[in-house]
Amino acid sequence: MESNVIISGVQDSRDENLALVLNSVFKKELELTETQMNEIRISKFYRMDQFSEKQKSPRPILVQFSDSTHKDARMRAVYKLKKKKSPIRISQQLPEAKREHRIRLYEVQSAYAKKNIASVIKRDRLIFSNGTAYRDKTGGRPQAAEILVPDEDTKDFACGDIVEDNGNRFEARAVEINTHRDVKKSVTNLLRLPNVSSATHNVYAYRFVNQVGVVQEGLEDDDEYGAGRALLWMLRDNNTTNVMVLVSRWYASKIGSKRFVHYGNTGLSAVNRLGK
Template sequence: MKKIPKLKPKGVPIRISNHYPEEMREKRKRLYDLQNSYKEKNISTTIKADKLVSNNNGSVYCEKIARPKTCDILEDPSDKNPSEIHQGKQIEDNGNRFTSHATKVSSVKQVNQVLRDIFRISKVSSATHNIYAYIFTNEDGVMHEGSDDDGEHGAGRALLQKLKDRNVSNCVVVVVSRWFSGKIGARRFRHILEVGMSAVTSVK
């Protein structure tokens, strides 16, 4: 890639670039939007593969917050202030059960804490899948977003897109839990979005 200027004659209408997997291309699109947000604040950054790196101190913007580890969830939370968590409605379909929880966040630290608090709920921890998505704007006015499918391929991204379509940007993290019983096809995505948004609407 560094030799492109020498390999490609000036003026030749040929574009040479890395071929990334679809998931990474989608992530890079989001990083371009984020990079523009930083640019408006005169913060210089560079996109390297699937990472946004600060040209000032070399720090890497973390778009996706990792799923809490088991040891973090089992840790005694008695010395922490529990998050105010709102529960959405429940849907049952062919033995499958879907429910959701949501709350407000304004920082990466809060997202991590909220996920731990929600996963500590006994009925949530027993779910077959716990899909989540979050979107919030930090104190610097920069929007952060991310999602996790937890085995339901594409469900987390669909949930995040639903939040965007509804113009939800008021600091929300939402977890949708599914208890599997039988196959229900694409209906599961409709249920995930429906119960997920029902929890979001209860967040004030």
């Protein structure tokens, strides 16, 4: 995927000559010179999905360049599309993990922008104007060594409804938190529970208001990409703060996007039982 791009918004037809279509995109839309056109090295290209007279939008085109340097050279001209307000969009095809990480960085960048703090995204990092990089203040997911060491200073947690779907099992636990340190300790303590540590995925999200009244939030997908965002959106939609919710999933079969509904519903049921 490092050498792939996805081109969307290019009108298609059943009997099109896709090579000529791409030639037009590169030459007319990206305004590449003859020399630049001759330097393009493409391994393969195709429309994604089958053509249908009932389709509501053009099928995207996947283009695989011979290596990432050829892809990067073309991506440097993409700004011209936005400048001329073209309906065509060109984006890199990223692995799911990288795509979710990039989405999260954009969300963090947007939050800082509301505080008038400038930042730019470079590769997989968010860089502030003073040159420092954004880092998760919880320190990320606990390491195995941290989980193995017992901690007597534990907080009570509330359990949510158990959801089962086609062999998959979802269980949620919610804890009251007030700091990033609370988040790290609570996640670590929950992962020490035998019936939590055995799960295929342990996804969590948190929101709390710090001492100066600013909302702090974060998430961890644990390779269940998009599930952390589903939990965080659930907390936002219900205006929930000072809570960390962790949902465990024992995988049995594919259930598509329904899994995100289950993460949100069982997570909310645990949050609603806090303090009861």
